[in-house]
Amino acid sequence: MVYGAIIKHKLRTAWGMLKHFWPSFLGLLLGVAFLGYQLFAVVMGGGIGIALEPHYIFYLLCACALLNGYRVLFNQTPAIRVNAATLHYLYHTSYFRKILLAEYLLSMIKNMLIAMLIAGLISGFQYDSLFFGNFLLLSGYLYSGILLSWIRYHGKGALRWAAIACYFFSSVGLFSNIDAMRFALIGSVTVWTVYYVFFKLETLNLVKYSKDIAFLDTTTASASQYDMVKMSQITAEHSANRKRRFLLYHMPLKKNNAIFIKCLIETIRAGSRIWIILIVFLIVSVLIYRTSIFVGLPVIGDPAMAAPLSVLLIMLTYANIGEILKKQLNTLMKKHRQGLFLPVSHRQIFSSYILLGSLIYIVLTIFVGLLMGSKSYLMLIFFTLYSIVFIFDVFIEIRGCKFKRPIQTVLRMFSLILSFLFVA
């Protein structure tokens, strides 16, 4: 009855989600199927039975390292999740420990399946010692990522740092060419994490955990019951109550840098979602231009369209960053007009935003240039010209102008033309 009720609840939630969001799930499924097929067609171009080329193996290992990096270093949600009601009603019973163990095992199975797929890709789906070796290593590596994330979530002080150090140790092992070292590093981290989580991690941070899973449950239940108003309300409240780590007074504030620091903090707080979307734009643009992964698709897979589509996505990223900065600037200027006293000149406000924008763009240009394999002197030209465009754009924003919209459209067009320097 106890397990039955929990399973019934999970099934009803899943059914509710499927019933209301089936078009999205179907689209996602088709997308994954297509990308999966393309990946196989490109990566396994030699066919089954032929081991993967070394650079593709490197890419796959990079993907694993990025996944574990996200889990251990950035993920704020618990890696192992039970229902908030399960925690509340079963914590003081013998069931809770069993349910938690079941969740650990379920997570292990999921990671083993991913490891099996990647090991299969590496060995060309030949079930030999290479496959089993990679399968063991990747299973250990990926599962230890989940457990390290779990340890970091509940731990504090030295334990958190130990979890982060373990991630770097095992990642060194992942990229090592010496088999003994790979097994030693990944194996020792896996054994330690499994031992620690199963036998030593007795004190969970239950206050934090119960709050987090209650929020996740409520949003999931609202989605399952198609109560979108409640869902967005809860998400907005949660976001507003989020603890900010990077605070204005932590910085060396002075009158002449206050606007710059305010702008920097607001840019960081723009929300992880927008930054993730922009990173996805960049990754897709690099994939379009530098790989044949989309070959076979109309438009996006056409080699003649690779360069224009790629630069379009790059420019979308640049333009969105500009919009984030300009939105902040507009808000500040609006409040200033409404009576907020700012003991700084318009020129200082203008230069603060320009400085931050230029710093972001220089980093972005180097990053994109490296990914796209662009020529360095062209990147320098691009950065110089784009900075001028950005300064002009911000200047129009701050001063206001009768022909603001047409001028900004011309600037967009000019930026797009400039961005072809990435693929020249």
Added chain:
Amino acid sequence: MFLEFDKISFSYPEVLALDCISFKVARGEIVGLIGANGAGKTTAILHIIRYLNPKSGKIRMDGVDISKIKNEDFPVSYIPDTPVFYEELTLLEHLHFLKALYPDNKLSIDEIIDKLEILDHLHKVPSALSKGTKQKLMIALALLRRYELLIADEPFSGLDPKQIGIFRQVLEECRQEQKAVLLSTHLLDMVDGTCDRYIMLHRGKLIAIGTKQDIIQRNALDPDSTLEQVYLTLVGKEI
């Protein structure tokens, strides 16, 4: 004494939440844990239900350190300030779920349905229930557990006068069954007269403990003062 909260201190990174707090709760006694928001009531409760570990001090139940009690023998039932449910299970399914967890509880599902007057809502999921009915369901689920100490954090929230009367009746039955009850609230008029003793907290410090009359006499206050007036005077605010 059933529960001994002995010199407990606890601090969050930026605030001292409990400053060497001690109190006791006997069986058959209803004790009010009262204070304004941020006084430390919920932190004290989170220690008793073992969600938090004290930085110093000990909590004992029947003389046994609570950290030594096995999970399945932990004799506490807790009603949190925010209801917690399986959002896809109906009210009746929740009751059966708890009954399956604690089959040895003498209280039957039918009795609890009658006692809390929730017959009309049995087949509704929690999102379809009013705030008061959700709170009644939380109370029902707490009563179906095996417990010697019932802790309720802001239990009156969302209850209408009739429902408050029902809840007071439930508390009275707990007293008769020699169970200890700890009521945490900032709605002082709700517990005025309901509790045998009061524990008053303010910014993590214990400012008074005892029956209402004891506290009034000890602090030379007006004998006709309400609990709210007593509390506000003790924390130094004008009424």
